[in-house]
Amino acid sequence: MSNSQNHDSFRGDVYDLIELEQLLKSPHQVLFEGKSPFQDVLLLESKNIRLYQNDQIVWNSLDERIFHEALVHPAFILAEQHERVLIIGDECGLALREVLKYSSVCHVSQVSLSAATLLAAEKTPEISELNEGSFYDKRVQISKSINDFLKTEQLQFDVIIGNLPDPETEENCKLYTKEFFRKLSNLLTDCGILVIQSASPEDTPLTFWSIEKTLRSTALHTLNYHVNVPWFGVCGFHLAGKKVLQWCQEEKPCVHNRSLPENLKTWFTFSQRVMSVRKQAVVNSIKSLNLYKPFSEGTQEPEDKKELCYLLSNPHTVLYEGGPAGDRVLVLKTNDVRLYLDKQLQFSSLDEQIYHEALVHPALSMAKKRDRVLIAGGGDGFAVREVLKYHDVKHIDLVDLDPLMIHLARNISKVSSLNDRALHDKRVSVHQKDIQVFQKEKNEPYDVIIVDLPDPGNEVLSRLYTVEFFSKLCNLLTEDGILVCQSHSPEYAPFVYWSIGLTLKGTGLNIRSYHIPVPSFGDWGFHLASKKPLQVRKRKNYVPYSTLPEDLSSLFVFSSNSRSVLENSHQNTLSNLKLHDIYKQELRK
Numbered sequence: 001m002s003n004s005q006n007h008d009s010f011r012g013d014v015y016d017l018i019e020l021e022q023l024l025k026s027p028h029q030v031l032f033e034g035k036s037p038f039q040d041v042l043l044l045e046s047k048n049i050r051l052y053q054n055d056q057i058v059w060n061s062l063d064e065r066i067f068h069e070a071l072v073h074p075a076f077i078l079a080e081q082h083e084r085v086l087i088i089g090d091e092c093g094l095a096l097r098e099v100l101k102y103s104s105v106c107h108v109s110q111v112s113l114s115a116a117t118l119l120a121a122e123k124t125p126e127i128s129e130l131n132e133g134s135f136y137d138k139r140v141q142i143s144k145s146i147n148d149f150l151k152t153e154q155l156q157f158d159v160i161i162g163n164l165p166d167p168e169t170e171e172n173c174k175l176y177t178k179e180f181f182r183k184l185s186n187l188l189t190d191c192g193i194l195v196i197q198s199a200s201p202e203d204t205p206l207t208f209w210s211i212e213k214t215l216r217s218t219a220l221h222t223l224n225y226h227v228n229v230p231w232f233g234v235c236g237f238h239l240a241g242k243k244v245l246q247w248c249q250e251e252k253p254c255v256h257n258r259s260l261p262e263n264l265k266t267w268f269t270f271s272q273r274v275m276s277v278r279k280q281a282v283v284n285s286i287k288s289l290n291l292y293k294p295f296s297e298g299t300q301e302p303e304d305k306k307e308l309c310y311l312l313s314n315p316h317t318v319l320y321e322g323g324p325a326g327d328r329v330l331v332l333k334t335n336d337v338r339l340y341l342d343k344q345l346q347f348s349s350l351d352e353q354i355y356h357e358a359l360v361h362p363a364l365s366m367a368k369k370r371d372r373v374l375i376a377g378g379g380d381g382f383a384v385r386e387v388l389k390y391h392d393v394k395h396i397d398l399v400d401l402d403p404l405m406i407h408l409a410r411n412i413s414k415v416s417s418l419n420d421r422a423l424h425d426k427r428v429s430v431h432q433k434d435i436q437v438f439q440k441e442k443n444e445p446y447d448v449i450i451v452d453l454p455d456p457g458n459e460v461l462s463r464l465y466t467v468e469f470f471s472k473l474c475n476l477l478t479e480d481g482i483l484v485c486q487s488h489s490p491e492y493a494p495f496v497y498w499s500i501g502l503t504l505k506g507t508g509l510n511i512r513s514y515h516i517p518v519p520s521f522g523d524w525g526f527h528l529a530s531k532k533p534l535q536v537r538k539r540k541n542y543v544p545y546s547t548l549p550e551d552l553s554s555l556f557v558f559s560s561n562s563r564s565v566l567e568n569s570h571q572n573t574l575s576n577l578k579l580h581d582i583y584k585q586e587l588r589k
Contacts, residue, residue, distance in 0.1 A: 016345045018259050019230055022065055023338070025258055031337070032412050036404040039342045043408065043415070048336040048350065049126050049319070050311075051092065053117060053165075054328055056304045061130060062336070063230045064094055066259045070227040070267075071163060072098035073253040073260060075195040075239060078223075081158040083107065086187065088146060089163035089197075091117035093131030099161070100134055101255035109153070110135075111143045113165065113175075116323030118144065124320045124331050156189045162196040167207070167284075167291045176211055176291055177284050181240075182218045190242050194220070198236035201226050201274045207291055208236045208274075209281035214291075215240045217283045223247060225267040231519055303517050310547055311350065337414050339380065341454070348520040349418055352382055354547040355524060358516040359452060360386035361545055362552050363484040363528060366536075369447040371395065374476065376435040378452035379405030381419030387450070388425055389543040397446075398423070399431045399438045406432055436469065445478045451485040455583060456496070456572075462580035467506040467573050474507055474529065483509070483529040490515050490562050491523035493586040498569035499579055501527045506571045510534055514555040516548075 023046055032043040049061040059067065072095050076082055082104045087095055088111045099108055112118045121127045122135070134140065143149045162184070167173040174180060176196075188194055196215065199207035201224075212222050215238055223245040226236045239245055250263050282290040311334060320331040337349040347355070360383055364370055371394045375383050379400030387396055400406055408415045410423045410430075423430055431438055435453070451473070456462040463469065474483060487500040490513075505511045509529040518524045528534055536553045549555070572579040 016230075016340070017343055018066060019063060019345065020340055020343055022063070022258050026061075031414050032408060034404055036402045038402050040340075041402075041404045041408070042340040042343075043337065043412065044340070045335060045337045045414065048334045049130065050332045050334070051117070051120070051127075052304070052308060052330040052332070053114065054326065055308055055330075057231075057307070058117070059092070059094065060231055063232075064130070065257075066227065067229045067232070067235060068094045068098050069257050069259050070225075070229075070235070071095055071195060071197060071237060072161060073255075073257065074225060074237070074247075074264060074267075075159050075161065075193045076102060077249055077251075077253055077264075078239060078241070078245060078247070079159050079193040080191045081189070084155065084157045084159075085109070086157040086160045087111065087163065088161065088184075089113050089165065090161070092121040092127050093134040095161055095163050096134040096140065097131045098257075099159075100132075100137055100139070105139060108137075108140045109143060109149070109157070110140055111146050111149050113146060114327055114329075115144060116327040116329045118142075120320045120322065120329040120331055126319055126333065127331065150183050150187075153187060156187055156192065158189055158192050160184055160188055160192065160194045162194070164197055166199070167211075170289060170292060173284065173289045173292045174286065176214060177286050177289070178214050178217045179286050181215055181220070185218050185220055185240075185242070188242065192241060193245075194240040196238045196240070198224075198238050200234050201236045201270060202234040205274045205277040206280055209278045210284060210291055212238050212278075213281040214284045221245050223268065224270070225264075226270070227267055233522060303519075306547075307351070307519055310354070313546060337418065339408070339415075344455075344457075345520065347380065347382070351519045352418070354516065355518045355521070356382040356386050357545045357547050358514075358518075358524070358555070359383055359484060359486055359526060360450060361543070361548060362514060362526070362555065363448050363450065363482045364390055365542055365552065366528070366534065367448050367482050368480045369478070372444070372446045373397070373448045373450065374446040375399065375450045376453055376473070378450065379409055380415060381409035381422040383450055383452050384422040384425075384428055385419045386545075387448075388420075388422055388427065389545075393427060396425075396428045397431060397438075397442075398428060399433055399435045401432070401434050403432050406430055435464070435473075439472050439476060442476060445481065446476050447478055447481050449473060449477060449481065449483040451483065453486070455488055456500075456579045457583055457587075459577065459580050462572065462577055462583075463574065465500055465503060465572050465579050466577070467503055467571065470504055470509075470529075471507045474509060474531075477531065479531055481530065482534070485527050485529070487513075487525045487527050488583075489522050490525040490558065490565075493583065494562060494565040495569055495582050496579065496586055497525045498566045499572060499582060502566070502569045503572045503579075504529045506573070512536055512556060513558070514552075515558070516555055 028046040051058045083106045085108045164175045165172045167176045198211045201208040220240040223239040284291045317333040323329045339346040373396045375398045456465045488496045490497040512528040512534045515525040
C-alpha cells in the first residue's frame, strides 16, 4: 500500500475516474467511505442494466455514456448546423438522448435496424429512464425500415449518425459497403457531417482502416478517432464530410456531458502499430464483402457468452426477453458492488470471481501440498475465499497493511457476504502489517504464496516488485512451493506485465505466465514462480469453480505480438527502480 498522504493523487487508469464520476452522478448507494493512513476507500452499490442481442452484449449502463457521447458530440462540434439529424441504429435511444441536448435540433429521423431491440426499449421502463424519454420528444420521427426510408426520404440532413452493428455477419457487412455509404452521402448537406461507429483500431485495425477507405471511395473526406470504453476496450469512429475535415477545436461541446475530456484532440492520435496497417486497407462493396473475414479475427462473442452465463448463474433480474431467432434480445439488471481505492477500481462484484479464481486456482491445483498458504495483500478476503475451497489447506496467513480493508472484509455485510465470511474461518490468521516486515519475522515455509498487492503506481509500491523483495519472499517457499503474482494487464500495460515476469525470473526461479479476460479490467495477467520447473498440463479440478476453462493450460497461451514486448521489458531492482515510471507511462499514454 502507498504511504502517500495526498489523497487527491491517482495512480490508476484515467477511465477508472470517468467510471467513478458517472456512477456518482447516477443512482447509487455509498456503502462505506473512509480514509486510512494509506489510501481513500470508497465502496459503492449501483444497478447495472445490460442489453444482449443474440448473447452478445450491446451496451451496459455503467459506461454506455462514454460510447454514446463519443459517438455524437465530435460530429456536432464539427457540423456548422444541427437542424436536421438522421440516426441509423440506436434502437434504445441513447445516442438520441445526446442529440436532443442541442436546442438547435429541429427534427430527428430515427431509423431502426432491429425491430426486436426497438420493442425491448419501448417495453422496458429502465431503458426509457436511461434515454431520458427521448422517444417521446416531438422532434423525433421513428422509422422501422432502413430500406423504405432510403427509398422515400427526399430532404438532406446536417448530421447523420450511424450506430451500426458490427460487420460480423453478411447482412451487417452490407451496411459498411460503398453502395450504402453513397446513399448516406446523398442525404448529407454540403456542409454536413457523417459519423460512423467503426471497429476497434487496436483489436481489428485492418477492419477499422478498411471502413475508412470505403467511406473515402464515395468521395467523402474522413477524420478518424477512438475512445476507450471500459467494458468494451478501444472503440473506433469515422467522421466524414463533403469538405475537408480538420479537428482544431479544443473546447468541449456546449451541452452537458459526463465523460468527455477537456481536450478531445488526443482521440485523433493513433499508435504507430495501428497506423502501419492502414496501407493494407481494402474497399468493401456489395460484390466483394471484404470486411466479413477480417472482422472474425477479433470477435468478442465467445467471451460475451461466457460472461452472460456467469451473470445468469448469480442474482439478477430479467427485465425483458424476446425476439425472433437471429435477433433475440435480453435485458438484465444486476446489483454491482464496487470498491475504489484512491479512485482506482479494485473490484466489481459482477466479475471479481473471474479474477480471483484465476489468481488462486492455477497455483493451488499445481501445488504438491497446500498445507500452508501466505496471501500478501488481498485484504478484501476474496483470494482467501478461493483458497478455503481446498479442504487440505490447514493454515492461511493473510497480510494486508490497511486496517480499513480488513474492516470491510470482516464487518461490511455486502463484502463479507461476497467473500463468504472468509476472514472468520478458524484456519485464517489476519495480520495488519507491512508484508516486508512480516516476511522478516517468519521462518516456517509456505506451500503456496499468493501476491495480490496493489499495482506499482508509485515508488513505494514499486519496491514490492523488485528482485530483492521477491527473493526474500521466495525464501519462504518450500522446495516444491509455488508463488503466484498478479501482474497487471498484458494488453494495456504489456511492459509492466512482462517486466514483473522478468523481475521474478531474476530471483533464479522458474516462471510460467498466464492471463484471462476480466470485463472490468480487460485482459489481466499473472506469473507463477517455483524452485522447480512447472509443467502446465491439463489439471484435475480439485474444487468447483465457475469461470475458468476446464483445461487451465489454455490460459498460458499468448500471441506472438504480446510476447514480443518481453524483449524490451525491464528488470526492477532497488538500485534501478523504474517499474513505477513504466506504469505511469503506459497508463497515461
